[in-house]
Amino acid sequence: MVAKILRGCLCAAIPAVMLGGCWRATKDWKMAYRVDKIKLDEKIYPSVIVGGGVGGLTSAIYLAQARCTPLVLEGNTPGGALAKSHSVRNWPGVKDAPGAVIVDTLREHALGSGAELVAKDLVSADFSLWPFAIKIKDLLSGTESTIRTLSCIISTGAIPNYLGIPGERGQDGYWGRGVTNCAICDGSLYKDKTVAIVGGGDSAIVETDYLASIARTVHVLVRKDAFKASGEVKDRVLARPNVNVHFNTVVKRIEGDGTRVTNVILTDVITGSESSLPIDGLFLAIGSRPNSWMFKDQIDLDPEGYITLVRDQQTSQPGVFAIGDVSDRVYRQAITAAGEGSRAALQTLDFLRAIGFQPGPAMAGSSAPSTSARNTIPGPEAIKETSGERSNVSQSSENQAPVIESAPVVAPAADEPVKQVTDANAFRAELKSLTMPAVVDFFATWCMPCKMMHPIYEEVAKQFAGRVAFYRVNVDEVKDLSGEYSIQGIPTFIFISKSGSEMSRAVGATDRDDLAEQVEALLR
Ligand code: NDP
Numbered sequence: 001m002v003a004k005i006l007r008g009c010l011c012a013a014i015p016a017v018m019l020g021g022c023w024r025a026t027k028d029w030k031m032a033y034r035v036d037k038i039k040l041d042e043k044i045y046p047s048v049i050v051g052g053g054v055g056g057l058t059s060a061i062y063l064a065q066a067r068c069t070p071l072v073l074e075g076n077t078p079g080g081a082l083a084k085s086h087s088v089r090n091w092p093g094v095k096d097a098p099g100a101v102i103v104d105t106l107r108e109h110a111l112g113s114g115a116e117l118v119a120k121d122l123v124s125a126d127f128s129l130w131p132f133a134i135k136i137k138d139l140l141s142g143t144e145s146t147i148r149t150l151s152c153i154i155s156t157g158a159i160p161n162y163l164g165i166p167g168e169r170g171q172d173g174y175w176g177r178g179v180t181n182c183a184i185c186d187g188s189l190y191k192d193k194t195v196a197i198v199g200g201g202d203s204a205i206v207e208t209d210y211l212a213s214i215a216r217t218v219h220v221l222v223r224k225d226a227f228k229a230s231g232e233v234k235d236r237v238l239a240r241p242n243v244n245v246h247f248n249t250v251v252k253r254i255e256g257d258g259t260r261v262t263n264v265i266l267t268d269v270i271t272g273s274e275s276s277l278p279i280d281g282l283f284l285a286i287g288s289r290p291n292s293w294m295f296k297d298q299i300d301l302d303p304e305g306y307i308t309l310v311r312d313q314q315t316s317q318p319g320v321f322a323i324g325d326v327s328d329r330v331y332r333q334a335i336t337a338a339g340e341g342s343r344a345a346l347q348t349l350d351f352l353r354a355i356g357f358q359p360g361p362a363m364a365g366s367s368a369p370s371t372s373a374r375n376t377i378p379g380p381e382a383i384k385e386t387s388g389e390r391s392n393v394s395q396s397s398e399n400q401a402p403v404i405e406s407a408p409v410v411a412p413a414a415d416e417p418v419k420q421v422t423d424a425n426a427f428r429a430e431l432k433s434l435t436m437p438a439v440v441d442f443f444a445t446w447c448m449p450c451k452m453m454h455p456i457y458e459e460v461a462k463q464f465a466g467r468v469a470f471y472r473v474n475v476d477e478v479k480d481l482s483g484e485y486s487i488q489g490i491p492t493f494i495f496i497s498k499s500g501s502e503m504s505r506a507v508g509a510t511d512r513d514d515l516a517e518q519v520e521a522l523l524r
Helices: 002-012 015-020 054-065 080-084 099-113 183-190 202-212 232-238 334-354 424-433 448-463 479-484 512-523
Strands: 044-050 070-073 116-118 120-126 132-138 144-154 158-160 194-198 217-221 243-246 249-256 261-268 274-278 281-284 288-290 320-322 384-386 389-391 419-421 438-443 469-474 492-496 502-507
Touching: 044 054, 044 132, 044 334, 054 070, 054 080, 054 099, 054 334, 070 120, 070 144, 080 099, 080 183, 080 334, 099 116, 144 334, 183 202, 183 281, 183 448, 194 202, 202 217, 202 232, 217 249, 232 243, 261 281, 320 334, 419 424, 424 479, 438 448, 438 479, 448 469, 448 512, 492 512, 502 512
Parallel strands: 044 070, 044 144, 070 116, 144 320, 194 217, 194 281, 217 243, 419 469, 438 469
Antiparallel strands: 120 132, 132 144, 158 288, 249 261, 261 274, 384 389, 438 492, 492 502
8 A cells, every 4th residue: 555655656746747647546546636736737627428328418417517517428329328219208207208309408408507528439548547548539530539537437338239140240141131229210111011029128118119100010029938028018018909929939040132131030949949930120129238348457347347336336446437337237227327427426526526626717628618529419400499499309299200300401502522312313313424432321310320420421521522422311201212222220321333333331320430441442
């Protein structure tokens, strides 16, 4: 222990080195972490929140209102898991609303309180230094940089599980071509079709409810003889006439015609018999695992990867807190994540007080948040004023996809990097006369990952301007093209050669570098 304190004192004796990272984190943090021993400036944040789900946004509101302006790294999934739910019925004070509505309200609340929300992702964190060093990647420019922070709240949620069976992913798999884990994103593409859902938990029930309003038939494939989910909603959903439950059933293999899924091979785990079930789409709702891998050498994790908490939301590292699905193996509800978000914020404030921090103008985030950062995800500017209330999401009727109002479809200005397709024939004709490769983004206005990809797509389009043509197709408005290109998940990016043939496609949100790499491949 003496050695640890000494190490801290030695570092403290080297003035300018402090910000260079000599200050080693130590268990004797009250002695080691002192803001009067470092130079607070605009390069250091009081707190960085990694993840922009309901937990992270709640922390952001609390911290911003306490004038400890946090930076929220929203990453690839702004709004987190809740944004994927079409119908949330257990958010207190809200009887039933799309998750995207709740998330948008929270984002506005956090921004209005002064938090800084950015489309940046965590690359790595070094908690052995203090102020902690967080390497981040800008999802628009692809550039990496390192920021410093006095404290950190980890709210990175969970990563969905996969079945790990033939036909699911990989080169010969049907991921994005009929297999998906996002009903809210892809459900509308299965109108009057036959789909199957794998899983027996709450997610499977919620997604069955949603899909049963769209698809002709929904098969629910449950590996045990009972659902894990319980309650009134489950009973009501399973009573719907177009829902068929198959207990004791596992999916052995996914089959298709090379372009799209046609059927799944099922095994009855009691009899061992196999059968083929014809389907158009397969939705996975088989749980998730904590998204903690990037912290594994920094803080204690349990054997399953959940972040270990030592006191309330505090991790094994003083000044670092964890909330929501990344540390909660039991409750994993939106409202428990939000509750933990407030606890983590209060603990952060205690921590900041203990190290002598006074909220003030010298630090990063203490001025108004930069609009360039906060507006990277289309939000308030796409808001439609309705009866004096601001909402950019509406729901036309129960169990229909939430509709996020978009800017009207307009003829693109000549200098716009992405052309919005409004007419299928005109698009086909334009493609024939093209003298360069093209990329088409199939999106929907109610799809959160699509919203997130819009600015990234535009950035990439600018990068390749004059060499590659970029288009955008709203799947709800130009249905012919969605059918023609067999769009089964959104967003889908189709990469088209100069001669007009499809070279490759990418389904789902991705980062700027990945998208740019695939565009670059068109030019080789
Ligand atoms: P869960 O872990 O609760 O359930 C996963 C389900 O998938 C289980 O039925 C499990 O089967 C099944 N499963 C797992 N792996 C496989 C596999 N390889 N093949 C077939 N089936 C498999 O995950 P959820 O996403 O449903 O829920 C996560 C958390 O979020 C829960 O705490 C839940 O309560 C919460 N939630 C709450 C909602 C709400 O509205 N209140 C909505 C959605 C989620 P088995 O039962 O055999 O283990």
